[in-house]
Structures are given as C-alpha cells and as structure tokens.
Amino acid sequence: MLPDFFPLFYRSENIGKIVMNNKSDYRMKGLTVMSQLTIAIIGASFAGISSALTLKRLNPSAKVILIDREDQLGFIPSSINMVLKGRIKQINDKMMVNKESLVVNGIELLLGHEVVDIDTENRQLAVHYQEKTDTIHFNKLILAMGARQTSERIIGANHPRVLTTKSWAASLDSQAKIEESKHILIVGGGQVGLEAADAYHSAGKKLTIVEAFESLAFKYYDPEMVEELEKRIINRGITIYKNQQVEAIKEEKGSLITFTTQQQALLSDHVVLAINFRPNSQLIEEKLETHLDRTIVVDDYLQTSADHIYAVGDLIRVPYAGTNRDYYLPFVNNAIMTGRLAAMNALGMNEKMTDVVRIVGSQLFGLFMASVGLTEEEAKLYHNIRTTIYQQADTNQVPVTIKLIVKKESGQLLGAQLYSETDILPLADTIAIAIKAAMTDRDLAFQDCLYYSMVSVINPVLYAAAFSCYEKRVKEVNEDAARGSI
Numbered sequence: 001m002l003p004d005f006f007p008l009f010y011r012s013e014n015i016g017k018i019v020m021n022n023k024s025d026y027r028m029k030g031l032t033v034m035s036q037l038t039i040a041i042i043g044a045s046f047a048g049i050s051s052a053l054t055l056k057r058l059n060p061s062a063k064v065i066l067i068d069r070e071d072q073l074g075f076i077p078s079s080i081n082m083v084l085k086g087r088i089k090q091i092n093d094k095m096m097v098n099k100e101s102l103v104v105n106g107i108e109l110l111l112g113h114e115v116v117d118i119d120t121e122n123r124q125l126a127v128h129y130q131e132k133t134d135t136i137h138f139n140k141l142i143l144a145m146g147a148r149q150t151s152e153r154i155i156g157a158n159h160p161r162v163l164t165t166k167s168w169a170a171s172l173d174s175q176a177k178i179e180e181s182k183h184i185l186i187v188g189g190g191q192v193g194l195e196a197a198d199a200y201h202s203a204g205k206k207l208t209i210v211e212a213f214e215s216l217a218f219k220y221y222d223p224e225m226v227e228e229l230e231k232r233i234i235n236r237g238i239t240i241y242k243n244q245q246v247e248a249i250k251e252e253k254g255s256l257i258t259f260t261t262q263q264q265a266l267l268s269d270h271v272v273l274a275i276n277f278r279p280n281s282q283l284i285e286e287k288l289e290t291h292l293d294r295t296i297v298v299d300d301y302l303q304t305s306a307d308h309i310y311a312v313g314d315l316i317r318v319p320y321a322g323t324n325r326d327y328y329l330p331f332v333n334n335a336i337m338t339g340r341l342a343a344m345n346a347l348g349m350n351e352k353m354t355d356v357v358r359i360v361g362s363q364l365f366g367l368f369m370a371s372v373g374l375t376e377e378e379a380k381l382y383h384n385i386r387t388t389i390y391q392q393a394d395t396n397q398v399p400v401t402i403k404l405i406v407k408k409e410s411g412q413l414l415g416a417q418l419y420s421e422t423d424i425l426p427l428a429d430t431i432a433i434a435i436k437a438a439m440t441d442r443d444l445a446f447q448d449c450l451y452y453s454m455v456s457v458i459n460p461v462l463y464a465a466a467f468s469c470y471e472k473r474v475k476e477v478n479e480d481a482a483r484g485s486i
Helices: 023-030 046-058 079-084 099-104 168-180 191-202 227-235 332-346 376-380 425-436 441-445 459-485
Strands: 038-042 063-068 107-111 114-119 124-129 132-137 140-143 147-149 183-187 206-210 239-241 246-252 255-260 265-268 270-273 277-279 309-311 318-320 325-327 359-364 367-373 385-393 399-407 413-420
Touching (some): 038 046, 046 099, 046 332, 168 270, 183 191, 191 206, 191 359, 206 265, 227 239, 255 270, 309 332, 367 425, 376 385, 376 413, 413 425, 425 459, 441 459
Parallel strands (some): 038 063, 038 140, 140 309, 183 206, 206 239
Antiparallel strands (some): 114 124, 124 132, 147 277, 246 255, 255 265, 318 325, 367 413, 385 399, 399 413
C-alpha cells in the first residue's frame, strides 16, 4: 500500500499498476516519450521514490533504476519515537512503500548497492555490491542521497553509546540501546530532539536536553510560543540546559560524561544526537558546483552544473517564501515535491520550482504545535512587520493560541505559530496555502469555511485571529499616517 502523503494518481487498490487519470497526461507540455531512456536515481527515500514513481507514471517505457546503499527503503525518521510510544510495533511498519510495489510498477530496485563513483562526462556509475563493482550507464541522473548527521565538532561523538536515528540501520541499533537505557542525554532541543524527548519520556526514561540557543525549537518558534511547552517539559522532571553546546563525550566508570561549553559535566547511559543534519553530497561535490554549506547548486528546474544531472531533497537549497532567497530546508514535503519536479524535467517538461513554505508540526507533551513560514526574527530581516498573538477556545472550549506575522502595510501573511491541546495541525496546511497565495490578514479573516457543530471546529479560530490582526494593523497604520501628517 502506498502511503497517504503520495498524490492520488499513485494510489490504487491494485498496487500492480499505476493509475493514470488521463493517458494524454504524459503528452502535456511537450513531453517526449523515449523508449530507450535510462534514468538512474541514487537514494531510495522520499525524494528518490517520488522521482521513480513519477517517471514511470509519465513514461512507462523508460528504464528507471533506483539505487541505495541501505538494505531497506526509506522510512519515516521518527519511527523509533512511534515504537516507544506504542503507536507502531516496529520501525519497519513505517516504511514509505514496500519493495514489491516498486518492482511491480517496473522500477529496477538495487538495494544494498553503493555508488562509489559518478562519471558525469561519460554518464556512468560505478556501483559496488558484494565485493564486486559494476558499471551502470544512464541518460539522465537524479541525485537523491538525502542528509547525514555530522558531529566532527564534538570530541568522542563516535562512541558506540552515542546514537543517531537518521538511517534505518542506525535507528534499529538505537532502539535496542534506548530500550535498555535509564538516563538519556539529548543533544539538540529542536524539532527532532523534542520529538525524541517526548517519546523517551513516555517510555519512562530520565532525560536531559542540551540546547545551543536561548529557547527550544529556536528555528521554528519565537520564544513566547514555546513557554508553555517548556513548562510542561520541566514539570515532567526533564532537565534543560540552554545556551550551551556539547564539546566532548567520554566514558568513565560505566557512564557517559558529556561536557558542555559552560563546563557542565552531565552523566547519562546514552547520548542521542539530534543536531547537524547536512547534505550527503560528498560523493559528487568535487564534480558539480556546490555552495559553501555543501548543498548542490541547482537552477529553477533542479538541474545541476551538469545539465543531464538533477539534484533534489536534502541535497539542495529551495526558494523560501517571503525571503527572496534560497534556504536549506530538509523536510519530507520538499523532498517529495522536488523529486517529482526533477522527474518531470528529466522528461523534458520544464516545470519551474516555486517558493516553498516551511511547515512543521508535532504533538509534544500533550500540546499540538505547528509553525508555518517565517518566524518573527526571520521576518524582521526582510520586511516591516506586525505580529499578533490571539487566543480563543474552540467549540469544545479548549484554548487555541495563534501568532500571526504579517507585512505591516499590506497585511500579507508571512508566518504563523500555533499551539493547543486540541488538534490544530490541519490549520498549518491552510496557513501554508494562504502564504503561497500571498493572502492578507483581511483575506483570511473573511475566508469561507465549513462549520459543523458535531466536531471541534478550529478554522473559525484562525479566521478570528486574522480579523484581530487586521483590525489592529489597520489602526496602527492609520495612526502612523496621522502622526506623519501633523
């Protein structure tokens, strides 16, 4: 069964065939169907699988080769958290798709095969498998190797009791060790670290969190929007050290000792790294143009400096809505979208990349939390802004807190942050659409919505927040104008 996050045209009760709503679809925008076309994809996670499925849908006769050095397909990275919370039985239950579904759809799947060299000029790959190296020729290549965790800065980070969860193999190893651990230290109080902390606490572990910034989830939330979350974490007996970085980890008398920049020496059974996700580009970075952060340079059509090679997902920067700049945003939705676009462009469809909206959401310590678009601190770098924090109960009388960030003069929506004990996560999608459509607070305030009294209704709370923002913003703008005329 294909997962819910794939578009409808991928889904079928009969996994043995690809659903096409209209056979003329793959003639659109001048697409040329080339029967001898061979497209190789390196990386079988979100981006790579999205590319492969799109290619076979649009050009069933193309030879699509999907290669990954792991023995398993990509999986939901937070699977270990779901296991510890009892939501799934094992990590394998959250694989994106099964192998059979890809093979039946005509994709040549090479798992456990490591690409050791890319000959960009002669269009061939050197692929190592079971002590043998073979050559694979391609017409087009899609790079989808994803991200990796780096820890060169931390002395002792390679200790066997220092754990990561980025890959399937690492997650399996970490799960076994975490289950036997009593005290876990988490390096990083961002989205990944907090989701891990929530899961480990549910499993009865003693926890310490070390965060480098002044507030938790600094990249996605302004400080006042995480105060309630931080209170809940502390009330559960979890220790938080902020404004501190981990410098070294060593073992002494059976325990790991973690040393921070403020000379804290913290004891634990295991350390979990939830920081430093970087593009896994070392295989190609000397052969293609790259940025200083080692992301691969691509154009608006995801082509690299070699026009027959495309890069997607966690390997690239994407245009960030509201900034007029490219940012490194290694998120699942971006991986799927860029994977799909690269496949279409490899087939000659010339689909241009559009601005993306950063969107995250989680249920953490009893709170549903979401962040969409720019934070206040980010928005200040590019715009004259106004912010509004609004609180109202939903139809079940559960408070919902919403922060809106808009351009002061026009009211154009730039970002939003939300939290509540009720499930506000669907609002994140609504807000993302509004940001991409350049909607204003007034547009959102007068947006139509379905009101159904039998369930908790949260859309009206968002629109009420937008109306409050609109009222206050217009008043401020008018007052500023009046002062200027005196």
